[in-house]
Every structure is written in C-alpha cells, then in structure tokens.
Amino acid sequence: MVSLINKQIKHTGALGIGTVTEQDDKYITVQFASRISKFAYPAAFEKFLVAVDPVDADAIKKELEEVKAAVEAAKAAEAIKRAAEEQAKLEALRAKTAVSGKKEGSAKAHVPVKKSSWTGYDISGFPR
Structure with a gap:
C-alpha cells in the first residue's frame, strides 16, 4: 500500500x-x-482522485491493476467452482436416471389442451 499521508x-x-490526513487499508481522508x-x-483513484x-x-496505478487482477482471479475461480457444481449435479442426475431406467428428458410436463371455440357456423354465418 502506497503511503499518502501528507501528500497532495x-x-x-x-x-x-x-492533503491526505488519514489512511488505512480501505479508506483515505482528504482535507480540501x-x-x-x-x-x-x-x-477513488479510478474516477475521482489523482495524486499530484x-x-x-x-x-x-500499479496498486489498482493488482486489485483488478485479484478481482478477476476471484471471479474466474468462482466460475470454475460453479461449473464443477453444475457438472456434479448433472452426473448425479445421470446416475439417478440410469438406476431408474428412464431416459433423460423422457418425463414431459402435462399440458392441458384448450377446448375448441368452434360454434358450428362457417365464415358466412350459415350453419354447417
């Protein structure tokens, strides 16, 4: 961490x-x-502040790049973890369907059929 106490x-x-009056790992206090x-x-140095x-x-700038790289690495690790969890779920589902003998995706949801609105008349209005 760059020491900015008493810096412009x-x-x-x-x-x-x-002038920077206080600084810790997460915040700096500046007296304007x-x-x-x-x-x-x-x-704050990305948009609001510039060191004189x-x-x-x-x-x-180097510290900001390191922080961004660490954030990107954490995101990548999280994505890998999520992918591994999804793969484990998929394998568990495959194992379950192999034991039951059903094909994957063979269970279809029941979709109710709408009744026809046919009135018994054709386009001209005459009965059929």
Missing part, C-alpha cells in the same frame, strides 16, 4: 487540491479547502 491529492471535480472527504482506497506527485500516481 487533486479531486477531478470541484473540490480541487487537498472547503471540506474534509473520505474516499474508498484505491478505487507522478511517482505516487504511478504506484497507485
């Missing part, structure tokens, strides 16, 4: 340049001329 930070909106604001760290010092800006 520029807000991309109307707040201007401020008009107010004190708390931001999510490092996510280029060295700090580069370090924050």
